[in-house]
Amino acid sequence: MLAAAVLLPANATLGAVLAVLLAVAVTVAALARLADGRERGYARAIALAGLRAAVQLAAVSVLIGWVVRAVPLLLGFLLLMFAVAVRTAGRRITDNDTWWWAAVPIAAGVLPVVVALLLTGLVPVKGIALIPVTGILIGGALTATVLAGRRALDELRTRHGEVEAAMALGFLPRDARLEIARPAASDALLPGLDQTRTVGLVTLPGAFVGMLLGGASPLLAGVVQLFVLVALMAVQAVAVAVVLELVARGLLDRSRTRSRTLGGAEGE
Template identity: 45%
Template sequence: MTAAPVGQLAIALSALLAITLATLTLARVDVRRDAVVAVARAAVQLTVVALLIGWVFRHPGATALYLALMLGAATWTSMRRIGLGPTSFAPLLLAICAGATAAIVPVLASGALPTRAETVVPFSAQIIGGAMTAASLTGGRLRDDVTAEWGIVEGWLALGATPRAAVAVQARRAVARSLVPALDQTRNAGIVVLPGAFVGLLLGGASPAEAAQVQLLVLVGLLAAESVAAVVTASLLAGRVGAKRPGADRA
């Protein structure tokens, strides 16, 4: 599939953004500025990333460095989303790395995907993104539930439970809820939606069978990565959020 002419692409993007802004205006939802900024950032970032990935494809030795930068950005994003402060960076980095490694290593070691930069980078990027999402959702839900149920947690602490044990119920709930998007996406693949990798491969000229095989690999890889990332996130953050009510320093 060849890229659309710049003029046609600009018309399509402008129409889509106009629909977004008109809908938000009619609904009186005040996030129009955020929508415009998000689109502008996406355009700039995707242009930069396209140039960077093109360079990585020409210099395969830089693949590891690029993925390391991606891991750092993913961890920073999760840290800001969860809102537990800079000291949560290391635990989240470990959680995201653990999730990504658990999914990427078996796939490449088995030979299910060729170990070329053109394959490793896009597959790893999706897996890292999924692990980041799971870490963010788990940490955020754990923080919110502990805050809302602090009276229960405090009761367990008063009975002599460790901070980690005092929030065990909230931690398990946070992991379960964080995996809902991945489970739903896997369960409904091809029925409710056609996932991105599948559509991309079809547009790129792959056969439906080939696209389905790769998409299944991505979906199960995401499920593995997100499961590991969510469990590790809950395990590493439980002691911290159970020791003191989240946000107490800012109260």
Template identity: 50%
Template sequence: MSTVATPGVGLAIVCVVLVAGAAVVYRVARLGPVRTAPAAAARAIVQLAAVASVLAVALAHLWSALLVLLVMFVAAVVTAARRSAAGWSGAWLVLSLSAGAIAALLPMLVSGVVPMTGVAVVPVGGIILGGSMTATSLAARRALDALRIGHGEFEAALSLGFTDRDARWEVVIRTAGDALLPGVDQTRTVGLVTLPGAFVGVLLASGSAVQAAAVQVLVLLGLLLAQSVAVAVTVELISRGWIQRITVLSTDRKAIV
């Protein structure tokens, strides 16, 4: 007997109840527009239905699975760039995500711990990309905020003989730890506070608890490396001035901060 939820009337009713409950809370507590939860739920259903349809075919072949992973990578870069509020210069975050993903996935694939099959590469790669995207966008946003707020510190460093790169680095490096904190906390508290998706997924797929723990450890340690590399590259790009925040001053003028 399957231990996972299967499509049907029961699942549909429970989902409607959950969404309606969230909408009521939004209304009563005035958390925001009541349509927020239903709109998000509808979007999730459409997206997951489309993804499920594509993956059912794509995971059967390695080349099509890698194509899916490439699409996920592009989406991660676009999302991270948008969240950084750096305009077109945010496109340089492709280097951050590439470096993080390669650093984590390459040893997994070369060693054979993660087999070169679509059903293995896409889930693991997707988790690595998702975690790297979150850390990268957070690192970029915090670092650019620090440069804007700490402009005086930047000018002071320049007056002491620092190069532009080193002066920026002194300001932004203090924000790097904040971007890595969620991933580090997740690793520290796994099994005590939370049971992450990879662990639960293996259990629901009828795997043993030992197998689930092994997969989860692999994913978490891969995320630690991927996020560390991605954040380090992001800080370096911002320190070199390749990524800058563009603030609109008027209808026809912009300032680069």
């Protein structure tokens, strides 16, 4: 069995390769002028993301052995993961004070799955098992929430006239927004679907490889990876559906000045 240390030894060579890869990503983003809709370049964001990842993973590597010793510390760490995910997703979707609504789709997708796993005994209340499983699910919900929220609000802004036309025909504001935003928001499911469809043929995801490196049999690794992929599809489907509903009801929007009604919420 190939040891993890043989696959990726933690030495100076690995550090140099990581630095070069990060520099390549930053350079390409800068030369290609990759930017978001507000012309904010991604080169700086990539550099900061890489550095933050290094610092955060180093900190987690130190803390993980500490928090798994007691249930209160474990729950606190899980809440921290959730809070960071909500803040990240919310601020990716909007700059105003409705960002905290991102907590709803993430919780709605992740919490039932985690509770079911604990009640059935498939995952014990131990940090070494609960933290990675919950982290994977929160990460999937975060991605789906961001993609669905951004796509839905972008579509409503671009096709605002169609929303107004639908309301003129008698549609309620929520129903009019749903008709316009639903196809765009639903595209947030595509990354998860494609990953599940191509698993084993195009990619060998992290859970599968990690199990193998940990000494598990290929069969057990495959079962665990199948669970992760199916659970992620469930989590992401719920997250997308909830985000779409929040956008349609005007609770999650990009208005600079928040309307106190559910009606005026799709413009910037």
